[in-house]
Amino acid sequence: MRKAPPRFPKGRFYVVMKDRNGEGAWSQDLLPAQGPRARGDGELRERLVEMRGIRKSFPGVQASDGIGLTLARGEVLALLGENGAGKSTLMNILAGLYRPDAGEIHIRGERVRIESPRDAAALGIGMVHQNFMLVDSMTVAENVVLGQRGLPFVPDLRAVKRRILELSARYNLSVDPEAYIWQLSVGEQQRVEILKLLYREADILILDEPTAVLTPQESEELSAVVHRMRGEGKAAIFITHKMEEVMTFSDRVMVLRRGRVVAEKTTADTDPKELARLMVGREVLFRVEKAPFTPGEPVLELRGVSATDDRGLPALRGISLSCRAGEILGIAGVAGNGQRELAEVVTGLRAAKEGLVSINCVETTNASPLSIIRRGVAHIPQDRNQVGAVGDMSVAANLAMKGYRSRPLSSGGIIRPSRFRDLARRLIELFKIATPSTETRIKFLSGGNIQKAILAREIGACGSLLVAVYPSRGLDIGATEAVRNELVAERDKGRAVLLVSEDIDELLSVADTIAVLFEGRVMGVFPAAEADAERIGALMAGMEEGGKRT
Amino acid sequence: MNIHFEKRKSLSRTALVLVPLASLAASLVLTGIILILSGADPFATYRAMFRGAFGSFRAFTETLVKAIPLTLTGLGVSVAFRLKFWNIGAEGQLTVAGVAAAAIALFLSPFLPAWALLPAAVIAGALAGAVWAGIPALLKTGLKVDETLVTLMLNYVAILFSEYLYYGPWRDPKGYGFPGTAPFPEAAWLPRIAGRAHAGLWVALALALFLWLLLARTRWGFELSIIGNSPRAARYQGIAVERNIVLAVLLSGALSGLAGAFEVTGISHRLQQGLSIGYGYTAIIVAWMSQLNPLAIPFVALLMAALLVGGDQVQMAMGLPAAMGFVMQGMILFPMLAGSLFTEYRLKIARA
Numbered sequence A: 001m002r003k004a005p006p007r008f009p010k011g012r013f014y015v016v017m018k019d020r021n022g023e024g025a026w027s028q029d030l031l032p033a034q035g036p037r038a039r040g041d042g043e044l045r046e047r048l049v050e051m052r053g054i055r056k057s058f059p060g061v062q063a064s065d066g067i068g069l070t071l072a073r074g075e076v077l078a079l080l081g082e083n084g085a086g087k088s089t090l091m092n093i094l095a096g097l098y099r100p101d102a103g104e105i106h107i108r109g110e111r112v113r114i115e116s117p118r119d120a121a122a123l124g125i126g127m128v129h130q131n132f133m134l135v136d137s138m139t140v141a142e143n144v145v146l147g148q149r150g151l152p153f154v155p156d157l158r159a160v161k162r163r164i165l166e167l168s169a170r171y172n173l174s175v176d177p178e179a180y181i182w183q184l185s186v187g188e189q190q191r192v193e194i195l196k197l198l199y200r201e202a203d204i205l206i207l208d209e210p211t212a213v214l215t216p217q218e219s220e221e222l223s224a225v226v227h228r229m230r231g232e233g234k235a236a237i238f239i240t241h242k243m244e245e246v247m248t249f250s251d252r253v254m255v256l257r258r259g260r261v262v263a264e265k266t267t268a269d270t271d272p273k274e275l276a277r278l279m280v281g282r283e284v285l286f287r288v289e290k291a292p293f294t295p296g297e298p299v300l301e302l303r304g305v306s307a308t309d310d311r312g313l314p315a316l317r318g319i320s321l322s323c324r325a326g327e328i329l330g331i332a333g334v335a336g337n338g339q340r341e342l343a344e345v346v347t348g349l350r351a352a353k354e355g356l357v358s359i360n361c362v363e364t365t366n367a368s369p370l371s372i373i374r375r376g377v378a379h380i381p382q383d384r385n386q387v388g389a390v391g392d393m394s395v396a397a398n399l400a401m402k403g404y405r406s407r408p409l410s411s412g413g414i415i416r417p418s419r420f421r422d423l424a425r426r427l428i429e430l431f432k433i434a435t436p437s438t439e440t441r442i443k444f445l446s447g448g449n450i451q452k453a454i455l456a457r458e459i460g461a462c463g464s465l466l467v468a469v470y471p472s473r474g475l476d477i478g479a480t481e482a483v484r485n486e487l488v489a490e491r492d493k494g495r496a497v498l499l500v501s502e503d504i505d506e507l508l509s510v511a512d513t514i515a516v517l518f519e520g521r522v523m524g525v526f527p528a529a530e531a532d533a534e535r536i537g538a539l540m541a542g543m544e545e546g547g548k549r550t
Numbered sequence B: 001m002n003i004h005f006e007k008r009k010s011l012s013r014t015a016l017v018l019v020p021l022a023s024l025a026a027s028l029v030l031t032g033i034i035l036i037l038s039g040a041d042p043f044a045t046y047r048a049m050f051r052g053a054f055g056s057f058r059a060f061t062e063t064l065v066k067a068i069p070l071t072l073t074g075l076g077v078s079v080a081f082r083l084k085f086w087n088i089g090a091e092g093q094l095t096v097a098g099v100a101a102a103a104i105a106l107f108l109s110p111f112l113p114a115w116a117l118l119p120a121a122v123i124a125g126a127l128a129g130a131v132w133a134g135i136p137a138l139l140k141t142g143l144k145v146d147e148t149l150v151t152l153m154l155n156y157v158a159i160l161f162s163e164y165l166y167y168g169p170w171r172d173p174k175g176y177g178f179p180g181t182a183p184f185p186e187a188a189w190l191p192r193i194a195g196r197a198h199a200g201l202w203v204a205l206a207l208a209l210f211l212w213l214l215l216a217r218t219r220w221g222f223e224l225s226i227i228g229n230s231p232r233a234a235r236y237q238g239i240a241v242e243r244n245i246v247l248a249v250l251l252s253g254a255l256s257g258l259a260g261a262f263e264v265t266g267i268s269h270r271l272q273q274g275l276s277i278g279y280g281y282t283a284i285i286v287a288w289m290s291q292l293n294p295l296a297i298p299f300v301a302l303l304m305a306a307l308l309v310g311g312d313q314v315q316m317a318m319g320l321p322a323a324m325g326f327v328m329q330g331m332i333l334f335p336m337l338a339g340s341l342f343t344e345y346r347l348k349i350a351r352a
Ligand SMILES: Nc1ncnc2c1ncn2[C@@H]1O[C@H](COP(=O)(O)OP(=O)(O)OP(=O)(O)O)[C@@H](O)[C@H]1O
Pocket: A058, A059, A061, A063, A081, A082, A083, A084, A085, A086, A087, A088, A089, A090, A434, A444, A445, A446, A447, A448, A449, A474, B007, B009
């Protein structure tokens, strides 16, 4: 048995880092260790990872309930399961962030104890988390070597950069080693996370919902990287909610439900329908029922709206759109083409530099967020952890954050906590939010359940317009189906829905009208019934209708 | 078997009460070691301290005298801390309030009816405290100037300004050169309830209850906790973040200001040297130890006051430095900070 190293040996410097939720603080070593890590080479065993009888409970939930998992060299295992099934928990155990209550872990046939991410790294295990863990104010190269063992006190960053360029060429992961993290898009940040693992020569890679934030092209690139690594004898565990990705990425699939393994299949022997059924425990209809499209008066109107992004660069360039009552206007486009800014301008969170915004025929250009909320506008924001929910407040408080200004949640400036709880119980029931109690701090819910809570609150507060930015991102198929049905229900109630999505199938099945955004411009607007995926795809890539690139 | 920490889902109520008590116990042990090292008998010292703080009616009222400003400044500091506005300027806010109250009491008595003099002085004090806190609040929300530095620096400005006044233009000509203003007219004296303890006690207790209700039960309190946890989320919910931070910090300054106004109108009846014995700094310990809970603050303030008064007594009775009271205060803070781990985390024992 390997003896776990002490967590903070003397005479070393550490940086303590936190992920974006402020959770999972861990420390990283800045000074060199002795030599290259010892590995049982020579006798390379087929089985890289074996987890047996892993159990882990959190107050009120059994997140892992006796899970066994194996991973062989050169294999890609897809981990599938509903929101809150315990996928991230299991992987965090393997990566040394959580310790299991019971169970054994064997790496290359040897029983090990993984007490910290450093232990995991020493064993060649690397994880890309659901929320990235990079230091914003440092460069790519600095982030890559941060926490590296065997690093001299003043690292030779030139050599590091060379190595990064080498790796990025080999795996086709283009990143500028000198760029600062805050300058990078989400997709680029993820490349940095992967480079970090490659740099460390990790051969057991864990990717927790890596594609949730990626554009379809970026997902394909990632798939190529994973295949290449597999060819080199590395192995990967891959979490996703998208069935097509399971089929294209993986060799084997394991399905979790409520902390238990409910099925294990060879990918070639299964199909998306079966997997969906195994995951949810019932048949999933990948179909949305809609009433006929009978649009009413325009609710949201934008005329020539321009705005800049956080760095002051133009993000919207003269957008004109209109969304009518009883209509779902789908905004298609590769992430980062102005979608977020569009939603923020509509909801008053970002100033419009030019143009007019009006809601129900009243001009609301640059009105305060509160006055826009008062006009019955609800908003499901892109950033659910920092903006949509307040992690350290209870589920009940988070659910009350739209309605607390008026009866029944408050009267005369006084809030009624018991009514907060009543509301929370109702919404938890209605939207099937998995939480131990109404008083649990919301950051302890799984990613998908946090999103469900935000959705429940916003839909409840919607009076005339619902702005939904990637509402089904990170949701399991059951929840995705539920979200789509909710959006359609809002439309059928006569509300206008602005739906930002990068999932073309979602737009085609849910939206009535589709507008494609590219570099802050509207490339085209057409009824969803007349659209096809190829045409949307071409417009998303900046091709004009004639087929030439702008 | 292995033991480790795990983050709690909700703050443990038991831990919220136990941690401060355990820190107190730990600090007694730690201070005991220091006492032994300096050649004193810790038990005798603690007994003397306790007797000094609670041993007689007079002693108890003296403890109350110190508990009142500690409660008020503790409340003030905790309001700001809840918004992650690190107001360490309660000392300065208290001092300018003393100056403002003195100005009213000294110079406005010919123009005001007698009954109005005291309320005017107290209100002026609270307003001055608010203004003094408002400066860093506006600098922070308007220009993103770090509030920690500004509030700290303004402490020195306030203290030196008050010294200038009672050494210079406001010095009592009949005061035999003693640094201080002339005594206030009696109309500006705050009534006393026992010994030197004054009616500010009732105000402080009422404000603690009021503040708790304000934070836990009102819409504004709910908005403040959203802002304190995540300003970006607050903005998204339509809450005017900057304005509310400024308002809450004004409230924070006003509370500390009340403490200063009560000190001059209730205790010294003049502005003089020694207006504050570091209440504004001890308030930070009070606020942390109460976990920013207004209902806990009066009790913690009483405890801290007892340490101060008891420390003085130890000096007289046992020949130990009075600073021993401060040493104990510091000693409480360390276990307290370590102990807050237990309110956020719990120990988990696992068999592996
Ligand atoms: N640090 C934690 N403290 C308390 N409970 C937790 C913690 N992490 C996870 N849980 C709970 O454990 C369960 C499993 O969560 P986990 O994050 O593993 O789900 P998941 O399968 O990754 O879901 P998703 O697809 O939504 O990301 C959930 O009920 C969650 O609320």
